[in-house]
Amino acid sequence: MVVVQVSSTVVFHEYAPEMTSKTSGHLQTAYAVVGDFSKIDKVEYDRTFLRTLDGGTIGLDVTPPANERILRDDTPILIVLHGLTGGSHESYVRAVLAPACTPVENGGLGYRGIVVNSRGCAGVPVTSPQLYSAGHTDDIRVAVLYIAKRYPEARLLGIGFSLGANILTRYLAEEGKHSRLAAGCAVACPWDLTKNAEQLENKWFHRNIYSKAMARNLQRLTARHASSLATFVENPLPQILNKVLQSKSITLSQFDGAITRIAGGSSPPFPFETAWDYYAWGSSHEVLANIRVPFLALNSEDDPVVQVLPYEAGGSPWVAFAITERGGHLGWFEQSREGQIRRWVRKPVLEWLRAAGEDLAVGDEDVRPIIDVDGFLRESGREGIGCQMIEGSEHIIGVEGEGGLLAGL
Structure with missing residues (x-):
C-alpha cells in the first residue's frame, strides 16, 4: 500500500507492489547496501569537470555518451544529485537513469541524464579545502547554470537522493520563481537534520x-x-x-x-560552532513553502535513517508528498516475475518525470541572465559564484563505483 498526501494539483498515481508483511526497513536498507546490482541498469557516461570560483572541482556525468547516440537539442534533461558519499555509479541512481535515458522506441523516456558528482565523490578530485554538505547549494547552482548554457533549448528536471534530495529541496526553495529547473523530485530526503x-x-x-x-x-x-x-x-x-x-x-x-x-x-555561513548548528541551518523541512515549481517528495515510513518526516509538506500547493509504508532507506525493492529484485519506486518516479518533461505547461522563465566574466560563467547579480569547464574528460562505466564504500549510504 502507498499512502499519498497531496497538497498540490499534481496527480500522483498509487502503486501497490507485492510485499510481505515481514518486510522491514532494515532489510530493505541492508539489501540496498549489500545487493549485487552490477548486472542490471547499466549506464555509461561522458564526464566533464567544472572548476568553481573557489578552486573546487565538480564532476558532471552525462548519459547517453556521445559515441552511443546523439539526442535532439530540446531533449529534456534529468539532473541527478546523489546521496552522502555516492555518485553516478550508485544503483539507486542507475535504477532511474537507465529507463529514463533508454530510447522511447525501446520503452524508455528518451531523456538525457546528468549526474552532478560532489567534490571528492566518485573519483572527482579535491582541489580546494571546501568540501560539500546537505545545506550547501552553490555547487548544484553553478552546475545547473552550466547545463542551461550548454543546452539552452532543453527542459531541466531535478532529482535528488537522500543528502542530494536535501540539497535539491533547499536549492529550489532558495531559487523560488527564478529556478532554472522546471520540476523536482526528492527521494528519501532527511528533511529535519537535527531530529533525524x-x-x-x-x-x-x-x-x-x-x-x-x-x-x-x-x-x-x-x-x-x-x-x-x-x-x-x-x-x-x-x-x-x-x-x-x-x-x-x-x-x-x-x-x-x-x-x-x-x-x-x-x-x-561556514564554519559553524557545532554539528547541531550546521544541522539546524542545513535542514530542508522548513523551506518547502518557498518552492515554486512542481515538486514530488518520496519517503518510506519504515526508513531507519530518516525517521522524522514533514507530513504537512510545508502546506505548499507546489508539493506532492508521498509516504510508503515500506521501502527502507533508498530501497523499495520487489521481486519480479523473472526473479530479479528491482526497485519498484522507479515506476512512480518515471511517471512523474514523464509528466514534468512532456505534459507540464511551463511559462517564460524568470531567470537571471548568464554572463561570462574572465572565462567563468556567472549569473547577473550573483557574481560571487561561477564555474568554467576545465580540460580533462573521461568515459565512465556506471557499475564501477567507489571500492570500500558502503553503497546506498
Missing part, C-alpha cells in the same frame, strides 16, 4: 549500525583525498582530518562536528 540525527544517535542499534556506517564512509572518502587536503597548509582541515581518520569508532554527528561544520560550504 538525534534519532540516529540516541538509539543503540541506529547509532552503531547506521550512524557509524555513514561515518566510516566519510572517513574512507576523505582519506582518499588526505594528501590533496594536506597541501592547504593555511587551512585547519588537514590537522583536524588526521585526528578524525585515526578514530576507530566515530558516529556521523561526530564526523560532522569535526569536518563538515568547518568544510561543508563557503564562508559565510
